[in-house]
Amino acid sequence: MAESPRDFDVVLYGATGFTGKLAAEYLLNKYGVDGGLRWAMAGRSLGKLEQVRDELQNGNIPLLTADSDEDASLKAMAEKAKVICTTVGPYALYGSKLVAACASTGTHYCDLTGETQWMRRMIDAHQADAEASGARIVHTCGFDSIPSDLGVLFLQNAMQAKHGVPAQHVKYRVVEAKGEFSGGTVASLINVMEEAVKDKSLRKLLMDPYALNPEGSPTGDDVNDQTGAIYDEDFERWTLPFVMAAINTRVVRRSNALLDQQYGDDFRYDEAMLGPKGMGALKAKIAAGAMTAGTAALAIGPLRAIAKRFLPKPGEGPSQEVRENGFYEILLHGIHPTDRDKDMVAKVTGDMDPGYGSTSKMLAESAVCLAKDELSCGGGFWTPASAMGEVLIARLEKDAGLTFDIVSGN
Template sequence: MSTTDRTHDLVVWGATGVAGRLVAEHLTDRYTPAQLSLALGGRDERRLEKLASTLTSSQSGWEEIPIEVGDATDPDSLHALADRTEVVCTTVGPYTRYGTPLVEACLATGTDYCDLTGEVTWVREMIDRYHEEAVDAGVRIVHSCGFDSIPADLATLLVQSFAREEFGASCDLVRLYLEDGRGGVSGGTASSIVDVFRAASTDPIARQTLRNPYSLAPRGERDGVDPGAQTLPTMDPLRAVWTAPSPMAVVNERVVRRSNALLDYPWGREFECTEVVPVGGGPGGLVGASAITAGLGLATAAMAVGPIREGVRRFVFPDPGEGPTREQIETGYFTLRALGRGTAIDGPFVVEGRISADRDPGYGATAIMLGEAAMCLVREEVDSPLEGGILTPASGIGEPLADRLRHAGLVVEVGEWDGHRA
């Protein structure tokens, strides 16, 4: 554990990468040095100094931003970095390759941690190796604090909290609808996707993680009634529209189920969660849902084949360090809607939640979500019975994150569903 005074409130690790730079820009734009002691971390001192100079010249009030130089493969440098800060916010992926030493450093120094990983196989590894150690150390390791999986996880939490408060009962089913969106992809995200498929092709535990809907639940609790992700075009039971499988369901659904388990099943052990893409009604909706389903199936099958996967990585995906343009980030958007169905003493009810943003979901919006999740940890704005562990946004931070996201410009709403939206 740390025996030193903490120099920083927060270090953005990987600050010169596409996502890390956006997080640093958001934090320095929204907060002042009097509100946040911030440092920029990475392995390239020259690039860090250049970024610090750019931020101090463009953001009012920031006259100096310290830098922390380290190496994701050097445990000693990571330990020293973690020992000097209260919270580490990391964007350095693929986490399967570069994430574990930093988690270990944070556990050793008693430093809270958040990231934006969607690498469900790596999260499963961190749970199995370090959850109990993090509980004992009182360290919050909060994974998936970006587009994977704050909208899905937080929207579910808000819907369930509203249902319990207004109707005295939890929702037995939550349907998550990825309604619309536009955004780009970076080389780092592409590498993470490739690493997940590569792990599944060689590691039986990774394959089991992707097959089992409860694979992120605590040990001994990795089964249940939920059948898992939708695989075929389906007429939605709540909205009467055709839906297709969501490409993000493999991560988001498992994160939501882990939240329920970590919070000691406030939504019940028979709770079901499914994320889908709504398309529309009638024959046209069926055709559209079928096309999305077929495209996703072909992409998944192709990525499971080694030579095709490596070819896509080399010739289709962006190179490491490349990402969407500033215009693409600022003109992107997304909306995720959650409908929760339950039954109270007075009869059935449906609750609606919505989280949306007017910028690229994977970068512009993710930078806000990750940055505000980190601020919740820095300020200890946490509504959770859990003081440590390998946690999710809903179980590790909770509803205070919704307040910060609203104040940062995202739309975060919850209420009783009027049943009129198609």
């Protein structure tokens, strides 16, 4: 479909929320309002948008209103934008009509969802429309799942360049991640749990390591995510379950399928957190048990209700000090298929807290990348690696405080 002229390169929907405001602040500081990027803030309440604009001290930022439940207002907003960048979540509650509007109007789209069940529903419902309209739809453009998805791509490209083969197995290990949850994220986690408690087929989907793979694509030997403590010989440390693995691993495996099995048909991928140096078996097992029990507790209605009372409410999140003092460091160990002396290790770091400071920058740069960069993919549901790949890595390194390096085997 020929591209129609659009008023804006990027419309940031949800600019009144916690993460949306951070993304707006980043876009303003980085791109201004009268420069090369034409962008607008959008939300359901004009009054609240005006308040955010006042806080940002720039009366020139254009404002648009649309309610997540009104098809006509969403379509009108989508038709004005090259890219809709949305932080309106939980996405399973408030995001479906917007995806439909973007897929049908040929509007590119990125978000911060980590809701696997919802992504599956959106792919199945709108892939054909997105292919026909040319809309590139990219979920998971925050801490889940950009460091995982682009980290694996980066490591595999280095492995190919050096040894002519992809790593057969990549282990993603969180060395450190300092930050806190926001109310919107808590609401999303609880909503997944509420849906799963009611629906057996959904529980089955969430347990499927290839839950996001295209229908009929090859699957490898990956099994379920780590739930206990496991000693990792390559890192010489105990490892613990990582809460985001359930999302990130599905995204990385979908990337392999969308990249024509570039990582191999027998590619394996897993994620875990490294226990602190010196952590022994007993402490590791106790810590892993406590983490698993904490997640399992959310499946129990009354405990969920208590969690809702004490955890941050929608609109609330970590302070500026917490965000600025936050950071993360991740190691990805790639195992050479035949010669362990040729293993390679990549490191990915971020300069702010993973969930908000860094996430808002990753999301904003994903939107700008979709709007401005030459990308080879057509319309459809993509992952960060399969849609934007190395182009986005370059942007994130240049402007968003991320680093990608090969630290061993180079």
